[in-house]
Amino acid sequence: MTDRRPAAPTGEDHLIAELFRPIARHPGALGLIDDAACIAPPPGEDLVLTKDALVAGVHFFPEDPPDSIARKALRVNLSDLAAKGATPLAVLLAIAIPKDMPFEAMAAFARGLGADTAAHGVPLLGGDTVRTTGPLVVSITALGTLPRGEMVTRSGARPGQAIVVTGTIGDAALGLALRLEPKRPGFAALDPAQRAHLADRYLHPRPRLGLAGGLRAAAGGAMDVSDGLVGDLAKLLAVSGVSGDIDAARVPLSPAARAAIAAEPALLEVALTGGDDYEILATVADDKLSSLGVYATAAGIPVTVIGRTGEGAGLVVKDAGGASLTFARASFSHF
Template sequence: MSDETCQRPGEFELIARYFAPLAGPGGLGLIDDAGLLRPGRGYEVVVTADALVAGVHFFPVDPPAAIGWKALAVNLSDLAAKGAKPEGFVLTIALPRDWTEAWLDAFAEGLGRLAKDAGCPLIGGDTVSTPGPLTLSITAFGVVPAGRMVRRTGAKPGDVVLVSGTIGDGALGLKVHGPDQPGWVAALDAQERGFLADRYLRPQPRHALAKVLQQHASAAMDVSDGLIGDLGKLLKASGVGAEIDLDTVPLSAPARAALMADPALAELAWTGGDDYEILCTAPDGEVFTLVGAAAEAGIPLTAIGRIVAGPGAVRYGGKGERPASGSSSYSHF
């Protein structure tokens, strides 16, 4: 056993040193058995949870600050899609036995940076040791005015389908960042490769859209498992179909460069996941205001189609073709 392992802090010192500085008032100094949230009168609490496992959701050698950032980002993305303002989160971290203070310090820095940016402080959790891989679980809490949470179930025929930001960067970034880089990566310059890798490592949750969606969207969810697969989930929940023009799906300049090097990557961009953008629908009369308000928040929204009658039926237009059956979404199992 190394000297560093022998001298590592115990659980309570570890919490005090690395996680108490991230806690908000509801964390009660992280010295109690639970945290405390006080939603305002007339508000409801929205709850979401995600688990990340080394070797499954990220590479064990990924920068620890990026792992901390992403662990919270995927939860904030869910809250944003529901129109919820972040209020706090709890963290459970199962550390492998070879963890180091340097790793934990960087992890806490990345986690804390996003928590501060989003106004979502730590309010509690648990820290344990495991003989298995590093495992993280975050449960995040947000608030919305009573009855105003944006569900998946509200899309109606005639509504416009929109998506935030750009699609495909996360899936392409995984290929760029991973150990077995495909040949098309060599066609990208360093800036393009860096952009795509960062989009995979540090997704940008669209919490700035929460209030805008709450006021104008009829349905919404985040794009975590691929645009086409997640669209199918929204349509199923709402009992409707859609007409989608794949040529209008927004792509970043680096993603376009990748597709120029290998046009077959279009399918990966539509289905690969890890974008953490917002997929939403809105009535015609709300679209102009919705897009304008999103632009003021610094996040572009792009119309890519329209909701139609016919549960689950999707017609894809444009030069692209629908991905082959079975490849429309990332699967966790």
């Protein structure tokens, strides 16, 4: 039988049919042949919506594997849903494709997106594909659901709560620094496996979806760490109208990050302010810490207490000796 599929579709309809229709498995996607999708949230639940755009040369390297770019674009949005206590429902994709991007690269992107949407149980419902004379731009809108009225907001922190984070902090920022400045003293101390760990954490965020129920049950305020622990915590405290105090020595670090920082202490600032962690930052009342711990253990997600909230305003970060740390920049900013 002759394979009649075009080797390199050039029209938008052909491109969608070849690459994206096979991964739009939900009936509400209508086979990606309509102008919109149609989907209903479960009864008694709220919709949670979030959107992130990733630009080549800003959020990822143009030479990164296309499947990794797709996975990162999806996962940064799923991380936002997780931090709100939501379960993913579906996603929409808008992609601006450079004129010189080969069809095989686009196919690899679609394969990565398809594999990750399947793995996380979040169907593609539609979106838009366009050509651009600029860099590759990927924008995903993610929809999630949770029991009505139970979304965990940034503004829910109260004085006297524990400040907690999931996983480890700084790996992705150090992974980026490793690519930009591979000869820094801190990276010379790493073995190949440690280098690979940092590089992977930059390429492939790990959305903490398994902790969503625990956050709804226990968290006061929460957000994911995208722009840097110090800066993002300052944002959460400010919108909640509380202060915070954290101990840098209690911030969880991977063995790779710990080794790099031990060899070059200046890398601690990179880890605490660099961003791309996509871990969850939350405040939790003392009497709910054990409840959160039960969820965390069941999900296999480490949770670490790194400080406390208080009355007033501002954030203090202390070193192992109790002295306040200052940073040239608290977090990443586009502007």
